[in-house]
Amino acid sequence: MTPFVDIRRAEDRGVTSTDWLDSRHSFSFGDYYDPANTHHGLLLVNNDDRVAPGTGFDTHPHRDMEIVTWVLDGSLSHQDSMGNSGLIYAGLAQRMSAGSGVLHSERNESPEVPVHFVQMWVIPDETGIAPEYQQLEINDALLGGGLVTIASGSTDDAAITIHNKRAALHGARLESGAAVEVPDAPFVHLFVPRGEVTLEGVGPLHEGDAVRLTASGGRRVTAVEQSEILIWEMHADLSGG
Template identity: 70%
Template structure:
């Protein structure tokens, strides 16, 4: 694709799932919210912005042939899966689950102390993102690694990548050589430059920024770029941003 486009998607226009324990906002078609004109951008199929109340969460359910990256903004999320991995995901801890030929897992805002008291007393706010893998039927896998807060506040950091040029730099590896996830925590006045790629997806899960040439992006807003990059993103208040850099679309993955 050679035509440069900048497509702003506002938070209020996302599909929503609101039930007693979950407030979920979907950037793309998800579950019963199906729109044939909004199924993906580049290699990114899911960008869910979820808030789960204490003591609740997603019970054990299956996934297949998907690279799933979870990034927590507030609170903590308990992960368990059928390969024996378990852990607590919290802000700054990057987590990737490769569903491969099939995996079962649960995600809950639900942890208990040794005295039987619930230790998670606040909602957990997290973004979950799915990209397709390079090949189907790989072995399921799991990886997590903490990214230092000072590093995240120093500019754009590679959170996850399958791109050869990021080997040894990214916190976690994903099984797609054409995709990378970058992030930054920004104070008011901080500025970063977007990478150049055939497909970019910029999401603002927290705070407010301005995008060069496009104006203000509020919390929950996203931008889909094609054949673009180099624009500056500047925080107008404390903010966090997530950027997918993609050098292929699903058809070419």
């Protein structure tokens, strides 16, 4: 596999903007469609969402998708047809496996504070599985400043489990000057939802920027200021290769 680095700037993302939602799409989503930008590796959706107080996504369906939600500020109220309900907040890893079909809603119940979160979708290894929900608080682990495995289908040290053995999501909160190493994998997606970092061999990455790496792992990410990063490590693409 030929090493390749594809830098995607924040301002080049697709946009959905309403009176209550500001959503920035790293890949084709909703009304934003670019046939040359549908996925990287196994990652199909990386939406950077801000939802106004007292609003949100009403009940809607999903099927055959592993959906991971990562809140940065505020909180998001979740309810689904499996009977799960609760608040998703910063430092809480949350995953919903849509499987054979599920209905859910995601709303910002705060009357004053917007919620900022990143929602990411990867395909499952098998279709038609029973829907599932899982969450775990990992805030204390993130305070250590290293790379923390938020979700994985192959390792035991992940906070939550996804139904894809070839994908894992890692996250880190970095103080200025702190650094972590990007996992070495055939496909890697690095996203900067907060702050500014530098990526070895690439240069500065600002809030909302992303880098898609193919066979180019092992690089160091260093925080220029207090920052947060999300890294997908993937050992296959949608073709299974």
